[in-house]
Amino acid sequence: MKIRVLGNSVRFRLTRSEVDTLCTKGYIEDRTAFDTTVFTYAIKLVADTEQLTAQFENNTISLNLPKFLGNNWHQTEQVGFSETMEFKNNDSLFLLLEKDFTCLDERQEDQSDNYPNPKELL
Template identity: 35%
Template sequence: MKLRIRGNSIRLRLNQRETEKLNFDGMYEEKTQFPNGSVLSYSLLINDKVLEPTAEFDGKSIKVHIPREAAQKWLRNPDEIGIYSDNQSLKIIIEKDFRCLVPRGEEDLDAYPHPKENQDQC
């Protein structure tokens, strides 16, 4: 799962294997360990109690919660690219990770086929 933080927005991108695990377990988590031993974890959780995507940060972990109904629609429909929320002070974006139109090797392993990869012009 890729994490991008820019200003007041957070974006998570998941490949096919990661979305399958999210669908099966109801959550997906990654951890980044820093040289000093500190660990940052970030996770995406399917949550029956939220009505829109929400996020929380406790100093060590970022948890993004998405409503079950939105998650099921996104996970089951190949045409659903993402789940978006701009109703808070923090913009939240959760998307399927598509292969790059210009291949980048390992980064594209298990990525979703790009919707425009078979077109002459993008």
């Protein structure tokens, strides 16, 4: 799982096996250790929400995907989901959850579990 934080936006990208795990088990997480502190980022399927939401607590970013959207995501062509969370202080946070496609340029990272890039198929 990859995350990208830029200003007031957070983007999560998942490989095929990560999407499968999220859809079948309802939860996925990864961690990055900073010496004695661990930063965790997680996605869970939740039944009690109608839209993508997130929170940051205890060094963890948790993205909540409505269960009705995520249950069969691994069996569809849908690339992802997005939402803008509005806050009381007139600020907002853009959330994006998407399948991770192989890059068109050369990369050092392992991309064997990524989805085929649609631009490759043209």
